[in-house]
Amino acid sequence: MSKTVRLKKGLDIKLLGEADQVTVTAKMPTMVALKPSDFHGLVPKVVLKEGEKVKRGEVVFYDKYNKDVKFVSPVTGTISEILRGEKRRILEIRILVAATDEAIQLNPVDPSSISREEVKSTMLANGLWPFVKQRPLDKIADPSVTPKSIFISAFDSSPLAPDYDFILHGQDQFFQHGLNALAKLTDGKVNITLNGKGSPDECFKNAKNVEINKIVGKHPAGNVGTQIHHFDPIDKGEFVFTLNPQDVVTIGKFFAEGQFDASRIVALTGSEVEESARKYYKTIIGARVDSIIDSSLTNNNVRVVSGNALTGEAIGQEGFLGFYDAHITVLPEGDDYKFFLTEGWLAPGFDKYSSHRLYPTWLMPNKKQRLDTNLNGEVRGFVVTGEMEKVLPFDILPMQLIKAIMVNDIDAMEQLGIYEIAPEDFALCEYVCTSKIAIQEKIREGLDVIEEECM
């Protein structure tokens, strides 16, 4: 039975710089990178050495604590550098892209005709498993558990989000193939949640072997966490797997064609990108973003974010696209002083977006804002109450949960709903916080404690 949920809470932050619905093929990047930091808690064990050649689809590293989970190269090339940080932690594995592409070729197989174990081992061995994330903890799924259901959000509601209806248009066949593979992984259902406001693409509407629900509301309506909470909440001891729709296509394509196709469509957005360059680009996972951005930035004091403005990672102009990201946001860097009467805390503030009514901009909710990365204030203790509740469409008390995390009260964290949430679900709470507390970081700390003590 299809259900529709209407959310009253949430917040759409309207930023300047949406991508036009045009797809162009980006230049082939000269270099790509796999970043273990894209996968929370992963300790990589690299199989190849610097200077060795690698084919597309060949294993580059695996998870030290879960040896079955392999990560493969998105391109054919040479391992040029293994970049290490503090304590020799691996930050990036850079691969110089070769001129000729050569992929590891396997026999295509119809996932519906094989067993769960076969689907799983195929996905694990060929670098498809990392696309599958799990709740609780919001990290790569544990292959030894059977989830009670799988959730795929058919839309992204974050600021300047890419439009999956546009990206997936025409990929019906591969998408369905991927769904069939995923259906094997669970005893429950594969859930697709559609945006109740728009008109979803055929590939979502006509998907078979799945349960389709609708959700209507502001961000974070498009977050899988919100959708799981409303359609199939997670109790302690239960697992739900989640995937991005584009990654389902990648999985489907592998089963249909027998090779790892790392191509993906990425939206280049943000106020600091020249208008003519704000488009969708066909590129590959881990691509160095200068191949997409090229020379389309309006100025140099910018922050390039892989992902959206609320949860993405700052990667710099020559950084690499995140493993899960279909989105690049370029924001103005806010590293300048703001005089209190003209731009600061006592200014009229027509250029400051605020969900609070302390700035007049709440009167113009549809005006697209050019927001910079300034913290807009100093970090303080919790003072204001009731602000986070307005943007969190969960039956969860945000302030109480965060305080439970701060004091490391595991019982309270469990009771207040930590199994249901991911840092991204609290991104808006962080955005609105008057005291500028790093809430997503706190949530992650709480999840780490739970992983250590209770899982």
Next chain:
Amino acid sequence: MKALKKIIQNLDPKFEKGGKWEKMYPLYETLSTFLFTPKHVTKRGAHIRDGVDLKRTMFMVVLAMIPALLFGIYNTGHWHYELQSYLNPEQYGAYSDYLTGFGDKVLYGVLQVLPLVIVSYGVGLAIEFIFGFVRGHGLHEGFLVSGMLIPLIMPADVPLWMVGVATAFAVVIGKEVFGGTGMNIVNIALTARAFLFFAYPTAMSGDKVWKSGTTDVIAENGGTLPDGASGATALGDIASFVGDSPVVAGETLSASASSAELLQKFEGAYDPLHAIIGMIPGSVGETSMIAIGLGALLLLYTGVASWRIILSFFAGGFVFGLLMNLMGANAYMDMPAYYHLIIGGFAFGAVFMATDPVTASQTQYGKLWYGFLGGGLAVLIRVLNPAYPEGVMLAILFMNIMAPLIDHYVVQANISRRKKRFKTA
């Protein structure tokens, strides 16, 4: 402006850790962040942040108190000259009219009230700075509000040293021992008032403190107030109805008078319209419903104060007032319920004190209970314990203590509701 920006830019490193003037960082940070929002940028997590910060939020509360402060200044001046009009009818006779002698009244009010504000801010900020230096951080904005609240809930005649001592007590014992802004359990300004109320009751209650200069007038007049003058407030008079010698505006009535007779006298002396406008004696900022209402509108419009608390506080007061009417055991209980809301510090407490987000309930449902019980309790204390004619202060302090308990039940309800989802599924 650019020059100033440049100076700050050059000074910043000198006050940072390892810099030349590292030790003065708290003072420097306070001043520089007042002038300029610092260039701090987000690191991880949300790259963009809401424009609001605690400085703006707190400033809005201070702004909301300005009407009450201005009105309080005038009102202080008026009641001073009203007493003078009895003492010196030739010179000041006309001043018993509310609007006559405007300039004189403003001047007197400013001279009387401004020192209170200065002492409160001076002492409080000095202590906050000391703690800031110890902890290595600049001034947190919480005291900007407390420092304005304290003079507004004092009688204008309270000695300045008392204000200083009370402020020091409130900031140290009420707040800093718990860790500073955001960590306190009870409202700072009310802590200051409660301290004075119990330590120096003669300066904070009775019928000689509400009109500025009452004691001087009594001294000049040979030990009593001039005929016809009175120093009492509506709250003090109505409280006397419970005892053996009911008094209204200085006139002692017969103890055997019926409730209806007493109340008729009372309502004659204290016109509700005067109470709403604020033309009644009382603490500096608490008298005018209109001035407080302007502040309340600003706080509600900007969303800084919780409408749940304000609304439920008034509702609680009114409902408990009606309950008292039903009981009707004495003249005080028979007082029309709406009077409770317009006399004394009820409205001021509801708008500026109960809504303090740090000490109020923090859950949305909790706020409704917190406000309702706070308003109700204020009326209960007023009516059932006339030794404390003003129940609002004690009611809010008590509810500050109870707020975590209220939140506890709201949180437990959330937990069991969340558990239930899995049982039925």
